[in-house]
Amino acid sequence: MAFDKDMPTSPLVSLLYRKQTSYLNDKLKDVNLSSGLYPLLIRAYKNKAISQEELARELHVNESTVTRNLDKLEKKGLIVKTPEKRKKIVNVTPEGAKIAQKIMDYDESWDETIKESLSEKEFEDFQKLLIKICEELI
DSSP, X not given: OOOOTTOOHHHHHHHHHHHHHHHHXXXXXXXXXXXXXXXXXXXXXXXXXXXXHHHHHHHTOOHHHHHHHHHHHHHTTSEEEEEXXXXXXXXXXXXXXXXXXXXXXXXXXXXXXXXXXXXXXXXXXXXXXXXXXXXXXO
């Protein structure tokens, strides 16, 4: 498929996001999670005993969205929320850890698919540029 060289970046970024989400949803259909829950589960898995507020801050989403999605993960038995002073601390259950690892493996596989079209240097530059853009915009 050919794309116009003068195409704005937003449709391209959106297309990549949708393709990656579709890929993950297909790979993880057996665990019955929506794509909006993946980042929360991964971040909680990587950051043991993280607060809901920290999750919202790190993922750049509002706290009410985090609360709603954490409730979904808790009902599925993938996380537990523990009150601690004025915060709720999130920990991943053993089942949640298995699924988080699956997601990370599939994310790595997705990156390998992208690398098939790029040299090692191009992929590193691509990652650096994405990070730079996100840091500047957020």
